[in-house]
Amino acid sequence: xxxxxxxxxxxxxxxxxxxxxxxxxxxxxxxxxxxxxxxxxxxxxxxxxxxxxxxxxxxxxxxxxxxxxxxxxxxxxxxxxxxxxxxxxxxxxxxxxxxxxxxxxxxxxxxxxxxxxxxxxxxxxxxxxxxxxxxxxxxxxxxxxxxxxxx
Amino acid sequence: xxxxxxxxxxxxxxxxxxxxxxxxxxxxxxxxxxxxxxxxxxxxxxxxxxxxxxxxxxxxxxxxxxxxxxxxxxxxxxxxxxxxxxxxxxxxxxxxxxxxxxxxxxxxxxxxxxxxxxxxxxxxxxxxxxxxxxxxxxxx
Numbered sequence: 001x002x003x004x005x006x007x008x009x010x011x012x013x014x015x016x017x018x019x020x021x022x023x024x025x026x027x028x029x030x031x032x033x034x035x036x037x038x039x040x041x042x043x044x045x046x047x048x049x050x051x052x053x054x055x056x057x058x059x060x061x062x063x064x065x066x067x068x069x070x071x072x073x074x075x076x077x078x079x080x081x082x083x084x085x086x087x088x089x090x091x092x093x094x095x096x097x098x099x100x101x102x103x104x105x106x107x108x109x110x111x112x113x114x115x116x117x118x119x120x121x122x123x124x125x126x127x128x129x130x131x132x133x134x135x136x137x138x139x140x141x142x143x144x145x146x147x148x149x150x151x
Numbered sequence: 152x153x154x155x156x157x158x159x160x161x162x163x164x165x166x167x168x169x170x171x172x173x174x175x176x177x178x179x180x181x182x183x184x185x186x187x188x189x190x191x192x193x194x195x196x197x198x199x200x201x202x203x204x205x206x207x208x209x210x211x212x213x214x215x216x217x218x219x220x221x222x223x224x225x226x227x228x229x230x231x232x233x234x235x236x237x238x239x240x241x242x243x244x245x246x247x248x249x250x251x252x253x254x255x256x257x258x259x260x261x262x263x264x265x266x267x268x269x270x271x272x273x274x275x276x277x278x279x280x281x282x283x284x285x286x287x288x289x290x291x
Contacts, residue, residue, distance in 0.1 A: 018234045020214065020223045055237055057211050057269050059284040060173060074173045074282040081278045091171035093280035094209055094271045125284065127211050127269045129237045137228050140236035144213045144267060 003038045003110060004031040008128065010045035010141050021130060021143035032148040033076065038110035039147065043130050045104050053098040053131045054108035061123035061146045071122035076149045077111050098133070106130075113149060122149050156188030156257075161268065161285050167199020174270060174283035184288040185225070187260025191287070193253040193270050197245070203274045208240035208253035211269040215286055220264045225289040226256040263291045 008021035021043070025031050033039070041054060058075035078089035092111070099106050113119075127144040163174035174195070185191060193208065212224035212235065226235040240253045255268070269284040 017227075017232050018223065018236065020221070055209075055211070057209065057271055057282065059269055059282045062216075072173075078170075079278065089170065090278055091280060093171065093282040094273065125216070125269075127213055127267075127284070129211055131237060137231065137233055137235070138237075139233055140223075142211065142213045142223050142236040144216060144269070146216065 001036040001038070002034070003040055004033065004147070005040045005042055006126070006128070006145060007042045007044070008130065008141075008143060010043065010049075010130065012046035014141065015047055016139065018140040021128065021141045024143070024145040025147065030146055030148055032150045033113040034150045035113065035115035038112045039126070040107055040109040041128055042105065042107045048102045048104055049132050050102050050134045051098060051100045051132060052106050053096055053133050054106065055094070055096040055129040055131065056108070056111065057094050057127040057129070058092065059125045059127065061125045064123070071119070071124060073118050076113050076119035076122065076124060078114065115149065119149055120151050124149070154186055156186075156190070158190045158192060159183045159185055159287070160192050160194050161270070162194045162196075163270070163272075163283060164196050164198040165272065165281055169279070171279040171281050174272060174281045176283065176285070182286050182288060184290050185258040186290045187258060190257045191255040191268070193255065193268075195251045195253070195272055196249055197251070202245065202249070203276060205242040205244050206251050207273040207275055208243060209271040209273070210238040210253065210255050212236050213267050213269065215265040215267050218265055222262055222264050225258055225262040225264060225266060227259070227262070229259070258289055261291070263289055
């Protein structure tokens with residue numbers, strides 16, 4: 001059970017405008033998740049931010065070769081909900097959480113991969129938006145690294 | 152010669168409730184280029200039974216993968232200069248033709264680049280979500 005951390009940085013000079021997150025998965029390589037592995041996201045900044053919301057969005061990544069097969073689902077993660085007496089796993093495309101308290105480092109997640117035939121050996125994209133919603137309009141930073149799932 | 156501003160639309164079908172999944176593109180798949188004054192929007196048609204009264208739309212703008220361009224988004228708040236990376240439409244109802252329309256923004260020019268539009272459509276009554284991420288360019 002491995003945890004792959006993605007570290008993003010918010011650079012000075014973007015306090016008022018937002019912009020791009022820099023960085024990506026630690027080590028620089030595209031991780032390949034196996035059953036039970038998790039992803040976390042750490043955001044650091046050059047300045048104090050009063051609160052930060054981490055928005056995770058998952059989509060299928062483009063195939064390696066043009067015209068090649070693409071993941072059949074947009075995300076390898078599920079969110080479990082109860083419908084009456086039935087527990088179902090819905091495809092997790094978006095999740096977000098907010099952390100408060102003036103800080104310069106935040107960690108979001110984890111999200112944990114449970115392998116299925118529909119999600120093995122596929123490529124996905126994590127689009128991450130860090131937002132300071134204490135300001136209006138919010139100050140936002142974004143980036144979209146890719147990750148794989150193994151067999 | 153300047154062109155007349157237009158509305159660029161990414162169109163999708165949602166096959167029905169189920170567990171959620173991928174939005175199914177309809178219409179042309181070419182990468183559009185927005186010129187100054189052009190508006191961008193997403194339209195979704197519910198193709199299954201039990202059409203929801205309302206859907207939620209989450210639109211995320213990022214540079215295309217592997218890009219080193221400085222711009223996070225071509226859409227900027229005019230008053231503050233803040234990049235619009237995430238836009239939320241909390242509740243959109245279908246029109247008489249069954250289309251749910253999620254406005255994104257209008258491109259005001261001067262921010263040329265290649266961008267990705269990541270779309271998540273949610274049905275809060277069933278906690279079901281669908282997503283897709285087409286690309287678009289912006290002209291000078």
